Amino acid sequence: MLDLGRRARAAARALALASTETKNAALLAIAAAIRERAPAILAANAEDVAEATARGQTAAFLDRLALDARRLEAVAAAVESIAGLPDPVGRSLARFERPNGLAIERVATPLGVVGVIFESRPNVTADAGALCLKAGNAAILRAGSDSFRTSSALAAAMAEGLARAGLPADAIQLVPTRDRDAVGAMLTGLNGAIDVIVPRGGKSLVARVQADARVPVFAHLEGVCHVYVHADADLAMAREIVLNAKMRRTSVCGAAETLLVDRACAATHLKPLVAMLIGAGCEVRGDAAVQGADPRVVPATTEDWPAEYGAPIIAAAVVDGLDAAIAHVERWGSHHTDAIVTANEAAAARFLAEVDSAIVLHNASTQFADGGEFGFGAEIGIATGRMHARGPVGLEQLTSFNYRIRGTGQTRP
Amino acid sequence: MLDLGRRARAAARALALASTETKNAALLAIAAAIRERAPAILAANAEDVAEATARGQTAAFLDRLALDARRLEAVAAAVESIAGLPDPVGRSLARFERPNGLAIERVATPLGVVGVIFESRPNVTADAGALCLKAGNAAILRAGSDSFRTSSALAAAMAEGLARAGLPADAIQLVPTRDRDAVGAMLTGLNGAIDVIVPRGGKSLVARVQADARVPVFAHLEGVCHVYVHADADLAMAREIVLNAKMRRTSVCGAAETLLVDRACAATHLKPLVAMLIGAGCEVRGDAAVQGADPRVVPATTEDWPAEYGAPIIAAAVVDGLDAAIAHVERWGSHHTDAIVTANEAAAARFLAEVDSAIVLHNASTQFADGGEFGFGAEIGIATGRMHARGPVGLEQLTSFNYRIRGTGQTRP
Structure with missing residues (x-):
């Protein structure tokens, strides 16, 4: 897991410097690869569904897990639609000039590495990975064990799309194990390699993440x-x-x-x-x-x-x-x-x-209460915490910023 | 300590609803109370300095710890100057209208409860407390044990100033013990009562806070x-x-x-x-x-x-x-x-x-690299993390936001 983190951090640097065009090309290539690999993805999904059925999962659970050609096309189309959203990185958030002539600009930058922990919905693999990519962030995705085969097949398509656009495949990594300890490792932040965790799932998952995470979390436990x-x-x-x-x-x-x-x-x-x-x-x-x-x-x-x-x-x-x-x-x-x-x-x-x-x-x-309804295009979740993001967590909320100062030789008295 | 947290949370609610005028009145009353109580504060400081001297602290340490009439006046004046800064709460950060006519506004709100952990400089008691107050946040301040008497005397002046303006004295609380376990308790977040921790001090303090905090931290470990x-x-x-x-x-x-x-x-x-x-x-x-x-x-x-x-x-x-x-x-x-x-x-x-x-x-x-040089008026520190605040942490960075939506009866299709 620590190696996963190191590779994500290295990929994050490449993504942070990638142009909008390159990121969008990767998103379109990912959508294409998902379509091309549809038979393999659907076959993997059928295995997941068969296993979950044998384990006695509920009909509602199986419905969240199951993909068919139509649903998979929606997954690919969602990735494409993220290519069409404005790039949140590089936006000028504020500009001001000081009396000494220093021109200070606050510019949006990527957050870094986003860890996403989800349960049965395999489409989160593509949605979350694509959103992180567009915002210049590397993603470490932890799929629910029930959707592991489907998520792995989707992740392979995403790696292929990234490679076609010349971006590191490590930009979107799926935790390559169903081992439950991997979640605990992610919650520690993988030695500083994860900047924020986003849990996507039921109350027990969110509660565990909120209780145990040593890194910031974007989540809501309840919507009362x-x-x-x-x-x-x-x-x-x-x-x-x-x-x-x-x-x-x-x-x-x-x-x-x-x-x-x-x-x-x-x-x-x-x-x-x-x-x-x-x-x-x-x-x-x-x-x-x-x-x-x-x-x-x-x-x-x-x-x-x-x-x-x-x-x-x-x-x-x-x-x-x-x-x-x-x-x-x-x-x-x-x-x-x-x-x-x-x-x-x-x-x-x-x-x-x-x-x-x-x-x-x-x-x-x-x-x-939905990022799409706010015009944010797509969201990775809704946050009720007060730090950094609050409400719908869309592309803008997946960025940080820094200060870029232009002078003409100013020194501080 | 948990009771301290509960009282801070209750006070935070009152502060969040307080008007700019009330908060400024409290800041001016705090400055006045510091001036009125100067003899007691300086006497407490003399005791702290005498004890630190007896313990063999360095000259540089004693210089950071020691107050005199001139330095104390600067502390009071700094609190007054924060009253003169614009209120960061209630600022309209973004406004947009949706095709369905919903008018969405993002408005700055307080963060909640800020925990500040500092070492020997007693002026941090007043500076940090005043900045938190202006941003509508309750503060829990943990002073270094060497400056405990001075910080307690300053905290008493601040409580008096808050009361004069009709705000709860719990809005700025000093941890009432030199017990080192109190720091560990703060780093756990006091059962959800602390929203963010700001360490102000040397590298070992910052490193400990960054390693052990279960809540977000605004800090920089090093400036290389x-x-x-x-x-x-x-x-x-x-x-x-x-x-x-x-x-x-x-x-x-x-x-x-x-x-x-x-x-x-x-x-x-x-x-x-x-x-x-x-x-x-x-x-x-x-x-x-x-x-x-x-x-x-x-x-x-x-x-x-x-x-x-x-x-x-x-x-x-x-x-x-x-x-x-x-x-x-x-x-x-x-x-x-x-x-x-x-x-x-x-x-x-x-x-x-x-x-x-x-x-x-x-x-x-x-x-x-200083909030004052950015025109932020005053800062509680410099952050090198990517979440929420980065660079100088001034009043604006001590706020969060929410979305306020005005409709005319819209329902979601």
Whole structure:
């Protein structure tokens, strides 16, 4: 593993100096190699699926693992689309001139080496590798043991694409073992060779990475997202936003898990919102006031307020005004994504300023918590930490910067 | 210690919501309280100095530790000057509108809780506390045991200033013990209560923090800074820059430690540069070519290329062109601050783009590596890591951000 790290660090230097054209050529060559090697990749995937089936994995698990020609084409197309995004490296982030004439520029540079630890979805191999490559970073990818054959076949295609463009194959390395100790080694940073770790997977993986990593981590453990229907919310808008935030896709991290309705509008808004959710197939677990609005409401317990259901279930409470709503979100939320529905600009401004979440929205669905929806093109994950990246982690968030100073012979007095 | 962390986290929330006016009022009240309590602070300092003297500390150590009325006034004035800097919180970092009409804004927010671990300089108590406060962060300060009484007296003044402005005294807490285990506890992050650690002190402290911290660290271990005199360097400019970079102050992290002279100009430039340095009292440790230029040059060993002397000593080598110069800096440098002297714009552009250091300069002294010289007003340190902050860590680098999205009822298709 330490050798893997050394090779990644060396490749990172070559990538940092590679031109946009070279990186894009490599991405296109990777997409082409994935298409050319489709039979081998699909055969490897069939072996992975057969083994996972024999081990009794769930249907949902097998669906995440399985590739077919259409899905593999989507993987190749996603790599191509990253070639079309602007290069985040070399951007001028700030320029200023000092009274002594020094011209200081802050310029985006690659981060270095990114470690990505993922589970069953083999497409992460290509997605994460391609994003890291475009941002000038070397990648060390650790695939879930269930998708190891598929990921290996994809990694071989990526190595071929890199080589065709004249970039080191070590720029995107797959950990060449299913040995679980490899994850622990990555979390130590491989002797300084890994600059940041990105876990992609379930809560137990993310929790382990966050607990044990000795290097920075871009991750979110939970998405306990709230929609607060303020006293001055338009009921029709609240209905659309609440329904979309909860039910569009219940398994995504930006799905709403808690509905807060202001007591000042509960008389008019609570009952129709609850009826709408239940009518749409959503279980509503409410406090006493919410239970009073509809006999089908299930009593909520304190375990419901911090719950991330990832399912058609919502916790619901009536709150006494904006301050109580913000306090509820701060106490029980996960600082991921939270929304207020209101026609009151002052209330919205306070909610946006005072809720300490990566993403806060006014009059829009929490399901917009996604790098693609931000126009970031592609993302490697969503971060709820406060260091470096927060919210969608796209190409820009995979860069660092340095200061480049141009003088005319200045010395410091 | 865990209780300290919990109180810091609670105070951080209050600070994050505090207005610029309140934070500035607190800073001015802190400066006033430091002045009012000068007799007590100086008496505490006299006890610290007496104990350190009895323990046989060096004169340089005692000088860093000792306060007098003039130095204490400078501490108070530095806190006041931070009140005069722009508030880094709430800045709009980016704004963009999506095709669906969502208006997305990235806004600077505080980082949270900053842990500062320092050694003998008691002024760090006030400087670091004030910078954290202005950026809306709570601070947990761990003073060196030699300056514990002084730091405690300064912390009491700061608590008084915070209280006068209506902010929680827990916003700036000094670890209330000289027990060395407290450092280890801070490095664990106090159960998630510390977001970032800033070590301020010697190499052994920084090395320990970098090795053991379980939370992000803003630090530089070494400043092995280079000045490369390129083939097309103007000799007069090279003389001024080299002399200033090495000799203005030899103990600062931005002081040059290695001189690289291009073989193409060695015949004309090497001898006068070496003679100038030796004439200024600097020992020159050179490779064979440099030894040939002046009989007073000491032979360099491979231990000299990565050395941070912090003293009037410089390593010197003749290099074969730009690529060799960049390769030397990348191999032996510490990615802190490096400069090229040349009249050749293309060579300068390549040096600035390809040297992977936090600060790279063209035709200017490496001693400009300082937040004050960047116009950042004040800095808590210099970072050579690539995550979040790099180069001078001033108020802006002590912030994070979130996304605030304004819609008109948008739901995600």
